[in-house]
Amino acid sequence: MLLGRWEVVSYSEQGVQVDKKQPALPQALSVYRHNRIERARQFYSYSEYEDYSRHESRDYREWAERDSSVEVARVAAAIALPYYAVFFADSTLALYNKDAVSNQVSFSEARHFVFVPATMSVDIMPVLNTYDRWQVQVLLLSATKLTLFLPETAEVVELVKTPFSLP
DSSP: OOOEEEEEEEEEETTEEEETTSOHHHHHHHHHHHHHHHHHHHHHOOOTTSOTTSOOOHHHHHHHHHHHHHHHHHHHHHHHSOEEEEEOTTSEEEEEEEOTTTOOEEEEEEEEEEEETTTTEEEEEESSOSSSOEEEEEEEEOSSEEEEEETTTTEEEEEEEEOOOOO
């Protein structure tokens, strides 16, 4: 039942669970709000806890405004773009985004997978090396729905079976 093409409908984007079938912009705003302090620390070396009496500099405010606009647009586009996983009988897994309007495929990658029905687990490895291995627990596998748990990131990913078509 694992073989075939599956579309991701729900996953965790930077620590926030998102539903790819719902409007992307409000979800992207939630993701940005969740990560804005960390982004400011990482990209601007800003900490809201350093000096409570200081006012934010104009440069920081301008950066924050640009960053929020660009990052929210980027995350909204990622949420809105359909993402597929295709499990083939030869243990190859193809992962890719495919724009429904232009049929353009992007961010494609190939991996190998080993499905162990007895433990309902899937090991997913890159084609050329073994250091970037994902160990995935299958929470639900039916003819139309697949729910996965990625323990390393504590992420739940929901997929639905779609008619098979080559990109």
